[in-house]
Amino acid sequence: MADKITIKDVARLSGVSKGTVDRVIHNRGEVAKKSYEKVMKVIRELGYEPNIFASMLASNRAHEIMVLLPEWKEGEFWELSEGGILRGEEDTKPFGVRVTRVGYDQYDLEAFRAACDRVVEAAPDGVVIAPMYLDATLQLTGRLREKGIPYIFVDSRIEDDGYLAYYGMPMYQSGYLCAYLMTEDRPGRDVAIVRILRDRGRISDPTVNRRAGFMDYMAEHCPGSTLPNVFIDPTEPESIRKTLDEFFAAHPDITSIVMFNSRIHLVASWLESRGKKGFRVIGFDNIPANVAALKRGSVTMLITQHPDEQVRNAIKALSDVIVLKKDPPKKDNYMHMDVLTRFNCEYY
Numbered sequence: 593m594a595d596k597i598t599i600k601d602v603a604r605l606s607g608v609s610k611g612t613v614d615r616v617i618h619n620r621g622e623v624a625k626k627s628y629e630k631v632m633k634v635i636r637e638l639g640y641e642p643n644i645f646a647s648m649l650a651s652n653r654a655h656e657i658m659v660l661l662p663e664w665k666e667g668e669f670w671e672l673s674e675g676g677i678l679r680g681e682e683d684t685k686p687f688g689v690r691v692t693r694v695g696y697d698q699y700d701l702e703a704f705r706a707a708c709d710r711v712v713e714a715a716p717d718g719v720v721i722a723p724m725y726l727d728a729t730l731q732l733t734g735r736l737r738e739k740g741i742p743y744i745f746v747d748s749r750i751e752d753d754g755y756l757a758y759y760g761m762p763m764y765q766s767g768y769l770c771a772y773l774m775t776e777d778r779p780g781r782d783v784a785i786v787r788i789l790r791d792r793g794r795i796s797d798p799t800v801n802r803r804a805g806f807m808d809y810m811a812e813h814c815p816g817s818t819l820p821n822v823f824i825d826p827t828e829p830e831s832i833r834k835t836l837d838e839f840f841a842a843h844p845d846i847t848s849i850v851m852f853n854s855r856i857h858l859v860a861s862w863l864e865s866r867g868k869k870g871f872r873v874i875g876f877d878n879i880p881a882n883v884a885a886l887k888r889g890s891v892t893m894l895i896t897q898h899p900d901e902q903v904r905n906a907i908k909a910l911s912d913v914i915v916l917k918k919d920p921p922k923k924d925n926y927m928h929m930d931v932l933t934r935f936n937c938e939y940y
Contacts, residue, residue, distance in 0.1 A: 602638070606630040616916075625921060632912075636683050655689045656716040657910050659903065660707060662698035662724065667880050669854035669899070670698075670722075673746075676900035680907030687915045691907060692716070699827070701725055708732040712739070718910035719743040720903060723750045724798055742913055744906040747899060748798050749924070757909055757920040759902040759927065766876070766895055766929050767805025767852065773893055773931065774848055774874055775814050782818040783810070783848040784839070786859055789823040799852035802876075806850065820846075826855055836862045851875045856894070860885035878932060878940060886934050894932040896940065902927060 599617070603610045608627050615623050616631040623631075659677055664670035681691045692714075696707035704725050711719055712735045719736060721743055723729045733752050736743050742756045749758040774783060785803070810817050822839040824832045836859070840846065847870055849859055856875020860882075863871060871892075875882060878896040885891040909920045932940055 602631060602634050605638070606634040628918075636686060655687075655718075655911075655914050656692055656714070657684070657689060657718045657720065657907055657914070658692045658694050658711050658714060658716040659720040659907070660694045660696075660711055661720075661722050661903075663695035669877050669879055672877075672879065672899045673722075673903045674900075676903030676905075677907070679900070680904045683904070683908050684911040687911055689717075689911050689915065698724055701728065704728055708735075712736065715739060716741065717914045720906045720910065721745055722747045722798075726750060726797070742910060744910055744920075746902040746906050748801065755923075756913065757906070757923055757925060759905045759909075759925045760899075761897045761929055762926040763799070763801035764805040767799075767802035767807075768809045769805075769929060769931075770802070770850060770852070770874055770876075770895055771806045771809035771813070773895075774850060774872060775810070778848075778872070781814070781848050782820075782843070782846050783850055784843065784846045785819055785821045786836075786849060786851045786856075787821055787823050788851075788853055788855060789825045802852045806852070818846075824858065826858060832858055833862060833865070837866075848872045849874075853877075854879050854882065856891055857881035857885045860888070860890035863890050864888070878937070883932075883937050886932060886937050889934060892933070894937070896930045896932055897927060 599610050599613050603613045606613070606627075608631060612623060612627050613631050616628055617635075657680075661673055662670050664674075677691060677693065684691065694707050694711055697703040705728050708728060708731070712732070719741060721729065721732070723745060729750060730752065733743060733754055737754045743754075744756050745758045745760070747760050748763050749755065749760065775781060785806075807819065810819060820839075820843060822835060824835050826832070849871055850873075851859060854875070854877035856873065857879075859873060859875075863873070873891045874893045874895070875891060876895050878894060882891060882894055886894055905925065912918045912920070930940065
């Protein structure tokens with residue numbers, strides 16, 4: 593069917609002229625963003641492969657985008673990104689772009705470094721990266737720049753002059769919002785900050801900017817509040833119980849708890865096992881375990897995002913750069929922050 597589709601068909605279905613379709617396909621001249629998006633949507637839906645892409649495939653010039661994300665188990669945060677990868681594959685397939693996943697153990701620095709080495713050695717045409725270890729990520733991006741390989745950050749970003757674009761939540765503002773939600777009707781409260789022990793050296797800290805936003809809001813609006821940190825290991829349930837028992841025994845007056853990652857359900861399980869009530873508990877991300885805890889009332893609110901959309905948009909943007917030589921319209925593409933409670937989570 594795709595080989596019977598013409599520029600005229602694409603123009604008719606997208607509601608633009610044949611000349612506009614030609615300019616989009618061959619990157620000839622300026623095209624309004626709205627018109628460009630209409631044409632690309634029709635091309636992707638129809639699987640239209642104009643001559644420019646057919647010629648590219650005939651010359652064996654295949655393109656590859658690598659997606660460097662942590663490995664995941666069912667129900668974990670990074671599973672949410674998988675749908676975006678699949679849709680990104682569908683979007684870019686008509687243009688002869690192959691999407692390759694490169695995974696690693698997010699709690700293992702050496703595993704991350706090894707995954708980075710695989711990416712650099714493969715020399716893909718573009719890379720999607722979720723930053724995990726700061727120094728190792730900077731080493732990776734430096735090597736990519738040396739090779740002229742464009743890269744896009746998702747989920748969080750680091751201060752790096754070379755990234756092509758970022759798709760994700762505004763991390764600092766999400767922490768600022770979290771502090772507001774925590775204290776808006778109970779100012780001056782102390783808050784327990786529960787953090788994940790990602791690695792023994794504590795050098796992996798992908799939520800550092802989110803935590804900075806939270807801390808700044810508290811300093812500005814709730815000066816004098818105590819904000820003690822406690823670290824838990826998500827791989828050791830017994831250790832979590834012992835650690836939280838000891839921490840809250842030492843801080844019996846704290847009834848506000850925050851986590852800046854997707855593991856707030858671990859705290860919720862502890863609260864339920866100890867029969868503790870009356871806590872305000874805020875976490876991030878709508879993974880199934882978090883939503884279940886929200887429905888049970890042991891989590892007060894979740895600040896959520898759409899990691900699938902982030903990854904899909906990143907793959908599409910790299911494909912446009914690689915194939916059409918068209919840069920993303922913006923460098924930092926901040927995506928929406930949504931607040932879920934037990935009253936609206938069914939509709940998200």
